[in-house]
Amino acid sequence: MMLRKVGFAEIAAAVLQNLRTNTNCSCYDAVARDTPSPFLFVEVVGKRDASSKTLYKEVFTVQIHAIATPGDARTEIYGMIQSVEESMTEPLSMPDGITLVLQTETGVQSLQQDETNEWHAVLSYEIMVSYGLKCKTVSYTHL
Numbered sequence: 469m470m471l472r473k474v475g476f477a478e479i480a481a482a483v484l485q486n487l488r489t490n491t492n493c494s495c496y497d498a499v500a501r502d503t504p505s506p507f508l509f510v511e512v513v514g515k516r517d518a519s520s521k522t523l524y525k526e527v528f529t530v531q532i533h534a535i536a537t538p539g540d541a542r543t544e545i546y547g548m549i550q551s552v553e554e555s556m557t558e559p560l561s562m563p564d565g566i567t568l569v570l571q572t573e574t575g576v577q578s579l580q581q582d583e584t585n586e587w588h589a590v591l592s593y594e595i596m597v598s599y600g601l602k603c604k605t606v607s608y609t610h611l
Contacts, residue, residue: 471524471599472565476512479528479595482560483510487532490555493548505535505586506548524599525569531577531592532556538585545587549576552591562597570596 480497487495487508494507514529534548553573562568577590 536587567598
């Protein structure tokens with residue numbers, strides 16, 4: 469039996485759908501150089517196996533970048549961080565055959581002012597999915 473695994477693009481699409489539905493920010497998976505701030509963009513930066521004795525599971529690491537309008541005040545970026553955090557409390561929608569097990573914020577990885585004078589925050593999430601139960605195959609031999 470072939471396992472149907474979820475790909476990076478499907479995880480990114482699920483996060484983007486969540487953010488587009490639950491925030492007032494423009495959300496992208498690729499950002500053109502002249503894109504006006506404020507906006508969010510999403511990147512899936514890794515995955516690892518997390519299978520247990522009984523389940524096939526993987527954990528995807530997702531980073532959500534929040535870019536505020538240029539300025540010295542941090543109020544807008546703080547609001548964007550809060551908006552992302554609240555949005556990501558809603559479960560992601562997974563493709564058929566894939567079960568969302570857990571989505572966890574692992575923290576704000578960085579908060580800095582870029583050379584464009586825009587505040588830039590990076591929030592990290594771990595998304596655990598399951599592909600189903602592991603089944604043992606037993607072969608019987610006649611004595």
